[in-house]
Each structure stands twice: as structure tokens, then as C-alpha cells.
Amino acid sequence: MSDDGAVSSERQAVMETAVAAKAASAVLRRMSRETKDDALRGIAASLRDQADTIAKVNAVDVQRAANNGTDAAIIDRLTLDSQRIEAIAAAVEEVIDLPDPIGDVVRGYTLPNGLQVRQIRVPLGVVGMIYEARPNVTVDAAVLCLKSGNSALLRGSSSARDTNAELVRVMREALQDTPIPLDAICLVPGSTHESVDHLMTARGLVDVVIPRGGGALIERVVQGATVPVIETGVGNCHVYVDAHADLDMALSIILNAKTQRVSVCNAAETVLVHREIANVFLPRLTNALNEAGVTVHGDRVFQQADAAVVPATDLDWATEYYSLDVAAGVVDSLEAATQHIRKWSTGHTEAIVSDSAQAIADFIAAVDSAAIMVNASTRFTDGGEFGFGAEIGISTQKLHARGPMGLAELTSTTFIVTGEGHVRP
Amino acid sequence: MSDDGAVSSERQAVMETAVAAKAASAVLRRMSRETKDDALRGIAASLRDQADTIAKVNAVDVQRAANNGTDAAIIDRLTLDSQRIEAIAAAVEEVIDLPDPIGDVVRGYTLPNGLQVRQIRVPLGVVGMIYEARPNVTVDAAVLCLKSGNSALLRGSSSARDTNAELVRVMREALQDTPIPLDAICLVPGSTHESVDHLMTARGLVDVVIPRGGGALIERVVQGATVPVIETGVGNCHVYVDAHADLDMALSIILNAKTQRVSVCNAAETVLVHREIANVFLPRLTNALNEAGVTVHGDRVFQQADAAVVPATDLDWATEYYSLDVAAGVVDSLEAATQHIRKWSTGHTEAIVSDSAQAIADFIAAVDSAAIMVNASTRFTDGGEFGFGAEIGISTQKLHARGPMGLAELTSTTFIVTGEGHVRP
Numbered sequence: 001m002s003d004d005g006a007v008s009s010e011r012q013a014v015m016e017t018a019v020a021a022k023a024a025s026a027v028l029r030r031m032s033r034e035t036k037d038d039a040l041r042g043i044a045a046s047l048r049d050q051a052d053t054i055a056k057v058n059a060v061d062v063q064r065a066a067n068n069g070t071d072a073a074i075i076d077r078l079t080l081d082s083q084r085i086e087a088i089a090a091a092v093e094e095v096i097d098l099p100d101p102i103g104d105v106v107r108g109y110t111l112p113n114g115l116q117v118r119q120i121r122v123p124l125g126v127v128g129m130i131y132e133a134r135p136n137v138t139v140d141a142a143v144l145c146l147k148s149g150n151s152a153l154l155r156g157s158s159s160a161r162d163t164n165a166e167l168v169r170v171m172r173e174a175l176q177d178t179p180i181p182l183d184a185i186c187l188v189p190g191s192t193h194e195s196v197d198h199l200m201t202a203r204g205l206v207d208v209v210i211p212r213g214g215g216a217l218i219e220r221v222v223q224g225a226t227v228p229v230i231e232t233g234v235g236n237c238h239v240y241v242d243a244h245a246d247l248d249m250a251l252s253i254i255l256n257a258k259t260q261r262v263s264v265c266n267a268a269e270t271v272l273v274h275r276e277i278a279n280v281f282l283p284r285l286t287n288a289l290n291e292a293g294v295t296v297h298g299d300r301v302f303q304q305a306d307a308a309v310v311p312a313t314d315l316d317w318a319t320e321y322y323s324l325d326v327a328a329g330v331v332d333s334l335e336a337a338t339q340h341i342r343k344w345s346t347g348h349t350e351a352i353v354s355d356s357a358q359a360i361a362d363f364i365a366a367v368d369s370a371a372i373m374v375n376a377s378t379r380f381t382d383g384g385e386f387g388f389g390a391e392i393g394i395s396t397q398k399l400h401a402r403g404p405m406g407l408a409e410l411t412s413t414t415f416i417v418t419g420e421g422h423v424r425p
Numbered sequence: 426m427s428d429d430g431a432v433s434s435e436r437q438a439v440m441e442t443a444v445a446a447k448a449a450s451a452v453l454r455r456m457s458r459e460t461k462d463d464a465l466r467g468i469a470a471s472l473r474d475q476a477d478t479i480a481k482v483n484a485v486d487v488q489r490a491a492n493n494g495t496d497a498a499i500i501d502r503l504t505l506d507s508q509r510i511e512a513i514a515a516a517v518e519e520v521i522d523l524p525d526p527i528g529d530v531v532r533g534y535t536l537p538n539g540l541q542v543r544q545i546r547v548p549l550g551v552v553g554m555i556y557e558a559r560p561n562v563t564v565d566a567a568v569l570c571l572k573s574g575n576s577a578l579l580r581g582s583s584s585a586r587d588t589n590a591e592l593v594r595v596m597r598e599a600l601q602d603t604p605i606p607l608d609a610i611c612l613v614p615g616s617t618h619e620s621v622d623h624l625m626t627a628r629g630l631v632d633v634v635i636p637r638g639g640g641a642l643i644e645r646v647v648q649g650a651t652v653p654v655i656e657t658g659v660g661n662c663h664v665y666v667d668a669h670a671d672l673d674m675a676l677s678i679i680l681n682a683k684t685q686r687v688s689v690c691n692a693a694e695t696v697l698v699h700r701e702i703a704n705v706f707l708p709r710l711t712n713a714l715n716e717a718g719v720t721v722h723g724d725r726v727f728q729q730a731d732a733a734v735v736p737a738t739d740l741d742w743a744t745e746y747y748s749l750d751v752a753a754g755v756v757d758s759l760e761a762a763t764q765h766i767r768k769w770s771t772g773h774t775e776a777i778v779s780d781s782a783q784a785i786a787d788f789i790a791a792v793d794s795a796a797i798m799v800n801a802s803t804r805f806t807d808g809g810e811f812g813f814g815a816e817i818g819i820s821t822q823k824l825h826a827r828g829p830m831g832l833a834e835l836t837s838t839t840f841i842v843t844g845e846g847h848v849r850p
Contacts, residue, residue, distance in 0.1 A: 026767065030790045111812055115801060124823050125793065203647075207823050222628075226648055228824045249846035256848035342451065364841060365455045368550065376540060376844030385849075386840070387536055398549050398632050398837035399653045400825040412823035415811070416789060419801030421674035423681035424810075 010190040014198035017186050018205035021126045021151040024183035029123045029149045033100035035179055036147055042174040043143060044092040050170050051085040057166040058135070065159055073263075077134050078160055088139050091390075095143050098389045101408045102149045116418040121411040123149030125207040128188075128199050129392075130155045130221060132213035135163040142171055142185045144392050148410040153206060155188040155199055157213075200225035207412075212393050215320075230400060232393035235265030235348035236320045237378040240337045240363065242354030243276040249375060250281070250353040251288055256377040257351065259292050263322050265394060266349050266381040270317060270327040272337045275301075278330045282306070285328075294324045301330040317344045334359055338366035345369055347396050349381040370396055370403040435615040439623035442611050443578060443630035446551045449608035450576040454548045458525035460604055461572055467599040468568060469517040475595050476510040482591040483560070490584055498688075502559050503585055513564050516815075520568050523814045526833045527574045541843040546836040548574030550632035553613075553624050554817075555580045555646060557638035560588040566635075567596055567610045569817050573835040578631060580613040580624055582638075625650035632837075637818050640745075655825060657818035660690030660773035661745045662803040665762045665788065667779030668701040674800060675706070675778040676713055681802040682776065684717050688747050690819060691774050691806040695742060695752040697762045700726075703755045707731070710753075719749045726755040742769045759784055763791035770794055772821050774806040795821055795828040 047054070058080040065075050080088075107119040127150045129141040138156055145152035156164040168187045175182050188199050200209045203226050210230045211221040222229055239257055241250040257268035273281055278301055286306035289296050296302060297316040298309035309328070316327040317340070331337045341350050351373035352363040360374050371381040381403065383391025388406030395401045401409035472479070483505040490500050505513075532544040552575045554566040563579055570577035581589040593612045600607050613624050625634045628651050635655045636646040647654055664682055666675040682693035698706055703726055711731035714721050721727060722741040723734040734753070741752040742765070756762045766775050776798035777788040785799050796806040806829065808816025813831030820826045826834035 026791070026793075029793070109812070111810075115805060115810075117811060119828075122793065223651055228653070228822065230824070246846070252846060252848055260849050364839075366451075368451075368454070368547065369839065371840040371842060374841065374843040376842055376847040377849055379849040380540060380842055380844075380847065381840070385536075385540075386542060387534070397653060399655070402837050403544075403840045412827050414789075414794065415796040415806070415828045416799065417796060417801055417805055418799040419805075421671070421677060422801040422805065423677055424685050424802055424804040 010192060010195055011198045013189040014195055015202060015205070017189055018126065018153060018199070018202045020183040021153050021186045022205050024181035025123065025125045025149075025151040027179075027181050028146070028151060028184045029102070029125075031149065031180060033102075036100065036149070037096045039146060039175060039178045039180050040092055040096045040143055042177060043139075043171050044089040046170050046174040047085060047089040047092065047139070047167075051082050054085055054163070054166055054170065055080055055082060058163040060162045061160050070159070074159075078163070080135060080163060084136070088136050091136070091140060092143050095147050095390055098147065098407060100147065101411050104408075106413055113422060114420065115422055118416045118418075119413050120416060121408065122414045124410060124412050126151045126153060126205060127410065128153040128155065128202075128206045128209035128227065130196055130199065130209060130211045130213070130217065132157045132217060135160045135167060137212065138164045138167045139171065140390070141392060142168070144390055144407060144410060146180070146184060148407045150410055151184045151186065153186050153188055153199060155196055196221070197224055200227050200229070203227055210393055229397075230393070230395050230405070231397040232395055233265045233348075234320065234346045234396055235267070235394075236270070236318065236344060236346040237266060237268045237349045237351070238270045238272060238341050238345060239268045239351045239353065239378065240272045240331075240334075240341070241274060241277065241281065242334060242352060242356060242359045242363075243274040244356040244359060245274075245277065245353045246355060247277065247281050247284065251284060253351065253353055253375070253377050254285065255288060255292055257379055258289070258294055258326050259324065260377070260379055262324055264379075265320075266378050267322070268326065268351070268378050269320050270329070270344070272329055272331050272340060274334070274337070275330050275332050278305070282330075289326065292324070294326055297325060297327045299329040302328045320346070334362055335366070338363060341367055341369075348394065349373060349378045351376065351378050370394070435617060435620055436623045438614040439620055440627060440630070442614055443551065443624070443627045445608040446576040446578050446611045447630050449606035450548065450550045450574075452604075452606050453571070453576060453609045454527075454550075454574045456574065456605060458527075461525065461574070462521045464571060464600060464603045464605050465517055465521045465568055467602060468564075468596050469514040471595050471599040472510060472514040472517065472564070472592075476507050479510055479588070479591055479595065480505055480507060483588045485587045486585050495584070499584075503588075505560060505588060509561070513561050516561070516565060517568050520572050520815055523572065523832060525572065526836050529833075531838055538847060539845065540847055543841045543843075544838050545841060546833065547839045549835060549837050551576045551578060551630060552835065553578040553580065553627075553631045553634035553652065555621055555624065555634060555636045555638070555642065557582045557642060560585045560592060562637065563589045563592045564596065565815070566817060567593070569815055569832060569835060571605070571609060573832045575835055576609045576611070578611050578613055578624060580621055621646070622649055625652050625654070628652055635818055654822075655818070655820050655830070656822040657820055657830075658690045658773075659745065659771045659821055660692070660819075661695065661743065661769060661771045662691060662693045662774045662776070663695045663697060663766050663770060664693045664776045664778065664803065665697045665756075665759075665766070666699060666702065666706065667759060667777060667781060667784045667788075668699040669781040669784060670699075670702065670778045671780060672702065672706050672709065676709060678776060678778055678800070678802050679710065680713060680717055682804055683714070683719055683751050684749065685802070685804055687749055689804075690745075691803050692747070693751065693776070693803050694745050695754070695769070697754055697756050697765060699759070699762070700755050700757050703730070707755075714751065717749070719751055722750060722752045724754040727753045745771070759787055760791070763788060766792055766794075773819065774798060774803045776801065776803050795819070
């Protein structure tokens, strides 16, 4: 890939960028909401003004991908036309309307000794984003970090490298007219895989890295990072249909969760059906799934219910298909369902369809995931749907933030304790 | 240390313990507050009943430490007599009175489409504690984990290994009369350093590791862990005396922060004084510190103010003395003070003594630490002092929890979204 000298000079370049981003964050953390919102307005305007140039640079990435024989779906995700650039600019403007979380008082009280304690939100500092595919993440992440007072260190996929560089150039140019340092938005230099390693081991300079992408990327970051990580987005989501369920509702939720958009982390990948209703429900379910073009990978009972069902193996229970495939099994009890889910789930979103308050309570108590949908589609686990206004990702870990992450999840806190000369007795 | 076979069988033993703790956590997370509080009552009673046996086992550890020529102060911290065991039991009873955080609704609202969103507190799952010295941490950590619905995987120092094993035996025995699985409280098996490595790389089994101890231990865990880590307790704390300060108050706060207890993370290690008041304040300060037996490691101005001051080097600015030593310097401005703090602080606690609202606001805006004391001693950064009732440690990282960590900081959250057949349009 590159010799030691190249790696070490690349490491040097990444470190210098991180140092610059950290210095910028010390200034940015003191900026008022007004200043930050003005900067966002400037960024949106610049993106619109320079849409033609951006599209022209993007065409270079797209052409290279085409020359490399890249899949048409991926090329589509990589492509920016004027309509998509307008959508990116409009998304920046939506962030302007969101409240600034910095300075929010999370807790505040007075102690018996008169000390006043306030826990206030402060920026994390420097946020490293490691992401794949869509170049709109470059702008989304940068503006969410800026609004929450954080410097953004951006490392997109090499397939989008020219587009990402151009988007960062446009955003930094817009910062020139503001008191916000340009280095609040930085592209991580270097094109080798090692630049990701340098970023995620820059302890003391980078406060958190957030990987967004496929399972392999996330696993690599989690294993190699010494900087704290927020894991995102891997979703092997389940829908469980209880013995006491409205079967029309169950059918509608399963079809929506599986087919409304297949390539997303909150799509359903496995359906579990209580044995008591299997005779009635399975024929309806498999028919509906077949009609929707879904291949059912089923257990023995599902196979008996419909000839089109293909046999499921353990691999199916573990797989996020991101496609028109679904794993399906019959369970003897709610407990068997939650055991299956605890074994195979990635802890993203699980749904129960049930009319029984007891079953719903038992499901909630037994399942340990970021989100539980009760009589609703798994597709609702989303920052926009939750009313957060914007989303930097969906955390599937338990520390710091779990589920959709908005601006508040890009903050830390500081305790401010005010006395009048108080000392410990 | 041990051959490969021993390491691999030790790894096996640690993994088996982690699997057992994880299975126990699935049961424990469903227990009511009443059940958990009853268990805590049983643990407190058992500790009292078996105080003699515990003290007898402790004597083995103490004797071994003495034979190894261990420092008297460390032997004192290792020693459990009937009075200290009573204090440990009383501390368990204090946890009974604390509210159970599990099930608390952090956010709750209804979306325009009628979906009801509730974000509720749930246990983290399995908490790995890696700690040194005082055996009371074994009980403190276990009962705080139990109250917050988490299984505890305890790895104390080898110097206290017999005592820790006995304390865990007594606590598990008390669980026999409850519905809580014994494996909710586990000692990490193995006596080699590698058992710590196995614990902190047990992804999928252990949800978080919390190192409590010296800087070397914490650095080792942060570098080697693949399980998420909460860093705790390393405190290079500063007191800044502003140009506009009540000098009597400043003196009293500095003496308290430095000398009230020197071996703790929230003791002050560096004093910074604004140049405008140096002429007046430095002679008073150095006299008072000399009288209190504190060695001042000062910059040139401090050296000129008092012959007893020894020259400070960069090492002094970086050092947590944990002793009757203090680094001291004069700064030209508040900005110079906050720059010094940002450069050298470990992000634990910094204090400002000032009458100026502007100076206080500027200090808060510029300093990025877990706690900022305004006209109060750094010694107040403490879960007990903050009214948390108990403390599992003081986080000096920015993710998840920052500052003193109580029961709420031992939880994660789950979004429960309730609909009536809602699907994404």
C-alpha cells in the first residue's frame, strides 16, 4: 500500500489536522447560537451558489467509480445533481431552526451547605466521523457538529474523495466571513486505510469517533480505536407477532418494516410468530410477502405453510439482508421469542404486535435493544421520525447515547459549582 | 509469568464467569426495587454477621503485604477491622435509601402521528470493575451495580485477593435467599495480569469496564480495552486566583484544596495567581503553605517571593503529587491561566477565586473540565458532596458520564415507542 515513510508522513499530516481542529474547537465552544446559525446560513448559501462546481467535481468521482465497474446502486448513492445539492442545502437550513443544546442546564440545585450545583451541556470538542458512500453525510455531519460547538474531522470513503474535498472547501470558504475558525471543519488527509487508524488513535486530540457504514467498517473502528467510539447503525431488527395480536395489523407492520425501504438499518430482517396463531397467520403472511417479492427463509413450520419458503439456517438468523429477503420462524412462547432476539439481535430495534398488556410488558422487560416498537413498524427508529430534527447516526451501543442521536447526543456536560468561599470541613 | 496453556485456561475461566454474569443480568434487570433492596439488606446483615471471619481472612492479605515489605500507608488502606466492616455495611444500607433509577422516564412525548415515545432507563448489563487497594470498593461497586440492575464483574488488586474473595463469598451467600442469581456478583478468576486483559476484551459479554486506581492502571485499560471504558479519577486540579479576588477566601480555599486530604483526586496540585495581586498575595500564600508543611514548587516570581520555594519544571505542572507539594505560578491574565489549565489539566476539577462576574464567565467558557468550582474548594467534586448518595467513581472522560457518577450513570436507556398499527408512509 505505502512504505513506512509514507505512513509516517501521513500520520504526521493527520495529527497536524487534529491539532488544528482541537485549537479551533477551543474557539468554537465559546460561539453564540447567533454566530453559529449565521455560519450555517452562509454554508447553505455557498452550497447553492457553487452547486455547478460541486456537481462537476462529483462527476470525477462518479466517472472513476464507473471505470472501476462499481455497482449501479452505489454509483447512484455517490451522485450529486443540482436537486440533491439543493436538498443538502435545505437540510443545513433545518439545523438552523433547531435549538442550540450548549449551555442547557441538565440538572440544577442548591446543596444544604449553600453550594449551587448546575450541570450544563458543553461541546464534546473534536468529533471524528468515519463514513462510507453518500457525500451528503459530509455536510450533515459538519453542520451538526458546528451547531453543537464541535470541530468535525471528516473521513469519508475514498470513492467520494473529490466530492468530499470540494464540499469541505465550500463550507470552509463560507466560514471565512465568520468568527468561527476554518479548522472547525476539516477533511482528514491521506487516502490510505491507515489514515483511519491515525484518526481513531489520536487520543488527547480527538474526543470521539463515530463510524457510520457497514459492519466491517464499524468492527474495524471498535477493535482498533483508543479514542472513545460511538457504534452506529447495524440493525438486525425483529418483528414478533404474539398469540394475542390483530393479524391485519401484524401483516401491515411486517410488510412496512420489510419492504418500505430495504437498504436501511431499521428495516426488519426476521419475523417470529407465536405457534398459537401460526395455522391462521402463516398462509396469509407468506402470500403477502411473496406478492411483495420477498423471499422467505423459514423454519420447518414456515416451509410447510408455503412451498415458496426456502429453508433458514443459523446464518439467516444472523443476517441483515438489506434486501427483499426475510428470515421467519415460529416460536412456542413469548419467552422463546425474546430468547431468540437476545441471541441474534444487534440491539437496534425490535417490534412486538400484541393486544396483551402483559405480553407487551414482558417483551419490554426481556428485550435489551435501543428501541422497542409496540404495534408499530421498526422503520420509525429514526431521529427525524422521533422529532429530533436531525440525526448524526443511530447508536447501537449502551454508553453515552442509545438509539437515534441528535444534537444533545453530540455534547458532554460540566458541573459548575458556585460557592462563597466554601471549603470541605 | 505463565505458559500459554495457563493463559488460555485462565481466559476460558474469565469468559465462563462473564457468560454467567451476563445470564444473571438478564434476570436481574427484571427485578423490582423491593427485591433489590431486600437483597441489599441481606448483604449488610451478612457482612455484620461474618465480620470476624472477614477480618481473619483480611489478616492473611495484610500479613502477605507486610512480608513483601509493602508501604505502611498501603497496608493501612488494605486493612479491615470490625469498625471498617461496620462502615462498609452501613454504606450498603445507605444505598437502600437511594431511588432506583431503572424505569425512570428520561423523555416522554407524543408525536404528531400519535406515536407515544418514552425513553426509559435500563441497566447497562454487565459492569466490569478493575480497581486497586481498598477492599471496600468490592462491596461498594457490587451493591451500586445490583441496585442499578447490573451484574458486577469485580477485579481487585492481587494484594487484596483473599479479602475480596471472602467479601464476594459473603455477598453471594446473602443472595441465596433472594430471587437474584448469585452470578449477579462475580469475582474475576485468575491472578495474573492477563485476567484484566481478558475482562476488558470480552465484547458482547461485558458492557462497560470502569478502571479505578492510578494513572498506569487507567492508561493500560484505555489502551487495551475493546469493551467501552469509563475513565475515572486522575486529577491534576488547579486553583486560579483572579486579579479581583477576596484574598482571605483565596487563601482558605487553596489551603483546603491542597491540605484537607492530600491523597485524593480532587485535591489541588497547582495554584495560578494573577500578576496584579502577586506582590500582595504571594508572601501571604507561601507563608501559609510553609506553615501547613506544603512544599511549593514555584516559577521565578514565586521563588523571588519566598526563599523556601523550590524551582518548578514542566514536570511539576504535569504532576499529581498526592502529597504535601504544590506547583505554583504567576500568570499575566485570566486567558494565560486558562491556557495553562487546558495544556496541563487532566480535566477533573479547576477552581477560580474571583469577585468578577466577567472573569468567572470567561473562566467557565474557556476551561474544559468535568467540574469548575467558583469560589469553592476543588475538594467538593464528589458524589457524596453533590448529593448523589453514592459514587462508583469520578469520570474524567467526556462520553456517557462526566464528573461524579451515581446510580443513574450506571444505566443506559431504551426508547419504547407505542402505536396502534403505525407504519411509515
